[in-house]
Amino acid sequence: MNKISKLAIANRGEVAVRIIHACRDMGITSVLLHSDADEKTMAYRMADETVRIGSSPVNESYLSIENNIAAAKSVGADAVHPGFGFLSENADFAQACADHRLIFVGPSPASIRLFGDKISAKILVEQLKISTVPGYQGADQELNLLIRKCDEIGYPVIIKASGGGGGRGLKVARNKSEAAGAIESAQREGQNAFGSSNVFIERYLDKAKHIEIQIFGDAKGQIFHLSERDCSVQRRHQKVIEEGPASMISQPMRKKLAEAAVKIASAAKYKGAGTVEFLVQGDEYFFIEMNTRLQVEHPVTELILGIDLVKAQILTAQDLPLSWQQDELNARGHSIECRLYAEDSYLGGIPSVGVLGNCHWQAGPGRRFEVGFDMGNEVTSFYDSMIAKIVVWDENRTRCIQKMKNALKETVIFGLKTNIPYLLAILDHEEFVDGNMTTQFIGKHFSEALPRPELPINEAEVRSLIANAKNSSHVSSAFSSMGSSAVSPWKNQNWRGN
Amino acid sequence: MNQSEIQFDGGKKNFYWQVIGETIWLHFAGETYTLPLSVSSRGKSKNKASEAAGSGRVSSPMPGKILKVACQIGDKIKKSDVVIVMEAMKMEYALKADIDGVLRKLHVSSGDQVQMGQNLAEIE
Numbered sequence: 001m002n003k004i005s006k007l008a009i010a011n012r013g014e015v016a017v018r019i020i021h022a023c024r025d026m027g028i029t030s031v032l033l034h035s036d037a038d039e040k041t042m043a044y045r046m047a048d049e050t051v052r053i054g055s056s057p058v059n060e061s062y063l064s065i066e067n068n069i070a071a072a073k074s075v076g077a078d079a080v081h082p083g084f085g086f087l088s089e090n091a092d093f094a095q096a097c098a099d100h101r102l103i104f105v106g107p108s109p110a111s112i113r114l115f116g117d118k119i120s121a122k123i124l125v126e127q128l129k130i131s132t133v134p135g136y137q138g139a140d141q142e143l144n145l146l147i148r149k150c151d152e153i154g155y156p157v158i159i160k161a162s163g164g165g166g167g168r169g170l171k172v173a174r175n176k177s178e179a180a181g182a183i184e185s186a187q188r189e190g191q192n193a194f195g196s197s198n199v200f201i202e203r204y205l206d207k208a209k210h211i212e213i214q215i216f217g218d219a220k221g222q223i224f225h226l227s228e229r230d231c232s233v234q235r236r237h238q239k240v241i242e243e244g245p246a247s248m249i250s251q252p253m254r255k256k257l258a259e260a261a262v263k264i265a266s267a268a269k270y271k272g273a274g275t276v277e278f279l280v281q282g283d284e285y286f287f288i289e290m291n292t293r294l295q296v297e298h299p300v301t302e303l304i305l306g307i308d309l310v311k312a313q314i315l316t317a318q319d320l321p322l323s324w325q326q327d328e329l330n331a332r333g334h335s336i337e338c339r340l341y342a343e344d345s346y347l348g349g350i351p352s353v354g355v356l357g358n359c360h361w362q363a364g365p366g367r368r369f370e371v372g373f374d375m376g377n378e379v380t381s382f383y384d385s386m387i388a389k390i391v392v393w394d395e396n397r398t399r400c401i402q403k404m405k406n407a408l409k410e411t412v413i414f415g416l417k418t419n420i421p422y423l424l425a426i427l428d429h430e431e432f433v434d435g436n437m438t439t440q441f442i443g444k445h446f447s448e449a450l451p452r453p454e455l456p457i458n459e460a461e462v463r464s465l466i467a468n469a470k471n472s473s474h475v476s477s478a479f480s481s482m483g484s485s486a487v488s489p490w491k492n493q494n495w496r497g498n
Numbered sequence: 499m500n501q502s503e504i505q506f507d508g509g510k511k512n513f514y515w516q517v518i519g520e521t522i523w524l525h526f527a528g529e530t531y532t533l534p535l536s537v538s539s540r541g542k543s544k545n546k547a548s549e550a551a552g553s554g555r556v557s558s559p560m561p562g563k564i565l566k567v568a569c570q571i572g573d574k575i576k577k578s579d580v581v582i583v584m585e586a587m588k589m590e591y592a593l594k595a596d597i598d599g600v601l602r603k604l605h606v607s608s609g610d611q612v613q614m615g616q617n618l619a620e621i622e
Binding site for chain 1: 531
């Protein structure tokens with residue numbers, strides 16, 4: 001008799017849908033723990049059961065340990081899957097699950113704590129004689145000392161909230177005049193988002209690729225390495241496009257990274273899915289952090305290896321074995337993932353909030369759509385604006401890029417602006433096509449808004465076709481108005497997120 | 499999903515469309531466009547002049563919280579100076595001046611919750 005017959009999902013959007021799929025495929029009852037804003041979303045309608053965990057603000061719902069635990073217990077769930085973000089890397093939550101006899105689908109509280117503190121993670125990795133980025137990680141947090149350390153390390157530097165992760169709580173200072181502001185900003189974000197203003201400083205490597213290794217610790221204690229992903233295409237430290245394998249990195253380097261990742265996970269006796277992130281610059285590689293959760297870009301790995309990571313997580317959480325053999329896990333072909341955000345590509349990527357209209361996801365060979373929202377669902381400012389992911393697989397990188405461009409062009413999303421034009425521009429860029437992009441890629445080439453294209457078809461004809469169609473009886477999608485303001489408050493802003 | 503056929507480049511092509519409130523959304527040849535439903539409201543959004551010139555007004559682009567007010571009333575401000583730092587959708591945004599001038603009015607302080615499009619400060 002398996003230990004999990006009912007699994008509560010402490011998350012939302014496309015990852016909640018993803019976990020529901022795994023539950024269904026395994027005959028497990030799924031329970032969605034959701035906030036008010038997420039009623040009537042796709043995950044809500046797909047889940048076998050739903051429990052409200054609070055009002056829309058994250059602190060009152062998705063970040064509330066008590067509400068999630070109480071909700072899971074109230075329906076007799078055996079286990080909780082935390083998804084990514086939210087409480088997935090909160091050791092207190094993992095511990096609270098254990099205390100309440102709920103199986104936490106993820107690593108132990110000790111592993112989460114060890115790698116969640118980015119400084120303790122660095123110290124462990126250094127003890128294993130694996131390179132980390134040179135810098136300062138001392139306990140003395142006095143502002144003038146921190147500024148002096150920035151000077152000593154040499155600009156540019158990156159200041160990181162030690163409780164941070166996932167690209168948040170990071171500020172770059174390019175010269176001494178930026179140091180104080182960057183430190184204070186990182187401290188603020190660290191305090192607000194992670195409950196600690198403690199920061200550490202690293203030299204900022206500005207010619208590096210972000211290469212991460214997917215690892216997995218099974219119930220028997222074997223650590224698998226599951227190929228790598230290149231996530232260098234980032235905007236303000238948030239990943240936009242991910243791909244795998246890292247075909248631009250040499251085979252010997254990839255082997256070294258995999259070995260280092262396995263060494264780190266083994267030292268921690270790690271259980272479950274994890275990702276070890278490195279910066280690779282020339283012949284050198286440096287550990288930056290380990291993420292103790294399923295990652296957004298996990299489908300890339302699933303497609304190049306033909307595996308299901310979420311099912312593997314659920315099996316491992318029940319101490320059941322996996323069917324994997326390390327020597328059979330060889331990446332085949334190439335996969336690219338694009339994150340779709342509700343934002344206006346022609347206004348520099350400012351968020352587009354509102355109600356989703358009609359969507360059309362064009363299925364086809366080697367195309368996977370990770371969608372969390374339907375027509376009528378609202379994208380709000382309570383949560384991030386990622387609405388879906390498109391992931392494609394093809395036999396090599398060139399074909400993969402072409403397939404992704406087609407998939408993006410064939411995708412129709414009405415009601416909200418999206419970053420699809422932005423993604424297409426990136427996929428067309430010479431540096432991306434050559435595969436040599438570093439983490440500086442977007443900052444260097446895409447800091448200005450894209451030029452808005454003119455409508456290539458006759459506008460008057462469009463209007464008359466629509467007017468005629470509206471007058472005839474078979475028009476679909478009567479859709480009640482969402483009301484848009486005539487002049488966007490964004491237009492009068494020299495808007496830049498920092 | 500509505501589809502219609504239109505003449506293009508010597509042949510006929512499909513486009514997807516949907517009317518939502520006062521906006522026509524359409525998708526043609528891999529690109530999505532919007533048009534105002536009624537032609538008379540077109541003037542404002544196509545007015546390039548109103549996009550190029552600044553207004554001196556600093557408004558919140560979306561709901562969020564004011565983290566820091568970087569200037570005081572009476573300060574000389576240059577275009578692109580950071581006036582206010584706010585937090586929205588889990589990230590910090592630096593709101594900048596769109597003209598040179600002097601900060602005349604400040605309507606918020608650190609910690610305030612603001613709506614989308616709220617008037618935060620005025621530079622003249």
